[in-house]
Amino acid sequence: MQIYQTMNDVEVFVGNYCAINFDIYDLWLKGHSASDATMLEQKKINLKMFGITVEDLHSDIMDHYRLFFGLEEMLKTPPRLSHQTVYQLDADNISLLIQKYYSFxxxxxxxxxxxxxxxxxxxxxxxxxxxxxxxxxxxxxxxxxxxxxxxxxxxxxxxxxxxxxxxxxxxxxxxxxxxxxxxxxxxxxxxxxxxxxxxxxxxxxxxxxxxxxxxSYSSEDCQDHEDMDVDMDRDFLLDLREVKVLSERDYVEEHKGLMLRALQQSMNEKVLTEMDSNFRSVSKIIITIAYGLNHSKESRDIFIDIYEKLIEPWVQMLWTKSDVQLFLASFKDTAQQLDVFRSSPKLVKVWERYMQTFCPCVLQMYPR
Incomplete structure (x- = not known):
């Protein structure tokens, strides 16, 4: 709705559509005061060209700030913006207001x-x-x-x-x-x-x-998708205890042999030698982290454990990210060739579910 009324040299405009200046909105979100925002905008605008003064600009920014403060309470519960009648806003502006407000x-x-x-x-x-x-x-x-x-x-x-x-x-x-x-x-x-x-x-x-x-409970392998997604799947964590079988001496040696054969053609000799001499300790660390996820005190330290116990030694040995990627992929795949995996489809699923996240997390954390 627009109404114009002329009184001598004064033109009055009344409207019910809410215009948003998103440049000023950005300044408000960054925590600038209206005075600071005026100074910043003044540097971008030729005031004389538009025939306005600094006071006019400050007054306009103050109007926008009052609007933003009025909208803020609704932005705390965004669905309200689409149903409120105080401010007329189109869907695109509502969406942009919300996305920017929750940006960080x-x-x-x-x-x-x-x-x-x-x-x-x-x-x-x-x-x-x-x-x-x-x-x-x-x-x-x-x-x-x-x-x-x-x-x-x-x-x-x-x-x-x-x-x-x-x-x-x-x-x-x-x-x-x-x-x-x-x-x-x-x-x-x-x-x-x-x-x-x-x-x-x-x-x-x-x-x-x-x-x-x-x-978590949203995993395709989870039996109860209706539970809270903010928690890790308790049944999965309990099942992870079964991978401790890989720590048994016979399985460790067999697993190492399978890996040495699998990586002989693709991994350089120096890294292969280091992998051979450190395999038992590395295998134990990966399995201990898996087992520890069932205990909240230990699971909280997963990032620092990965860094201190795996990444730090590998960095000191000058392993590249490609070396680590090859090692982890082979470690995951060759484990499933062991008799204990071939006889337990459930263990295979648990192992896959664990390593499908563990491997990319280690690689994400590995220094560039």
Whole structure:
């Protein structure tokens, strides 16, 4: 609806459609004050060309900021935006408002998900702001968003990504990022150790999403898809204890022999020799990590265990990522040639399910 009324030299416009300036919205999301936003916009605009003053620009930005603050309460429960009648917004603008509001700076979230999502951790945001160079206001928004998503979906049954999309209207890629945040926070994985500082948010998110796909209740091999996706499949973790049989001396020696033959043509002699001399300890580590997933205290250290017990020694031996990839692929495949696997289809499934996530996680973590 548009109404024009002329009174002498004054033209009055009344409308009910809500225009969003997304450049100013971005500045608001970054935590800039209206005064700071005015200075930043002033550098981009030739005010004289448009016949406006700095005061006019500041007034316009203040109007936008009031609009954003008015929308913010609804952005905390995004489905409300499509049903509210206070602001007339088209579907594309609603979607863009939501996606941008729930966007985040990866370094900020990298710091956040190593902490509990509670009020005590919120007090540390000043430090996170200083470390990342992101404003405190923006850090608070990102922390509160992560906490809100976590609290909303932590008790819901079904697929984690679907629940996040349903309740927050996020595109799939962003929903997967939040699923990783929820999964890592819920399982209390240790991500803050100094030795893990080289890992980015993307590294942890990739590993978490592999775990969600294969180790949680959403896995195709899970018998109860209706359970909560934020947890690892308890039956799978119990079944993983059976892979401990690979630690028995006879199986270790047979497994090593199979691997040496399988890799003789594709792996260089130096790496093959190192693999031969270290096979028993490496095999034990991989199996111990699998067995330990059933114990919350040990499962929390999965990232640091992978780094300290596998990656660090391989890096010291100058193994390339290709060497590690060859080793892990052969380790997974040749194990299934052992008699204990041939006689137990269930063990084969459990082993595949474990290694289908373990291998890509190690490779994701391996330094470039």
């Amino acid at each position: 700076d990866a370094p900020v979230i990298r710091e956040i998900f190593g902490r509990k999502l509670n009020s005590r951790s919120r007090k540390d945001l000043d430090d996170i702001s200083e470390e990342t160079g992101v404003s405190v206001r923006s850090c608070r928004r990102q922390f509160d968003n992560a906490k809100r998503v976590f609290k909303t979906v932590e008790e819901l049954r079904g697929r984690l990504v679907d629940n996040i999309q349903l309740h927050f209207c996020l595109r799939e890629s962003l929903a997967k990022d939040y699923a990783a945040i929820v999964f890592i926070s819920n399982n209390r994985f240790e991500t803050g150790k100094k030795k893990l500082n080289y890992m980015t948010f993307a590294d942890f998110a990739a590993c978490a999403n592999h775990m969600i796909s294969n180790w």
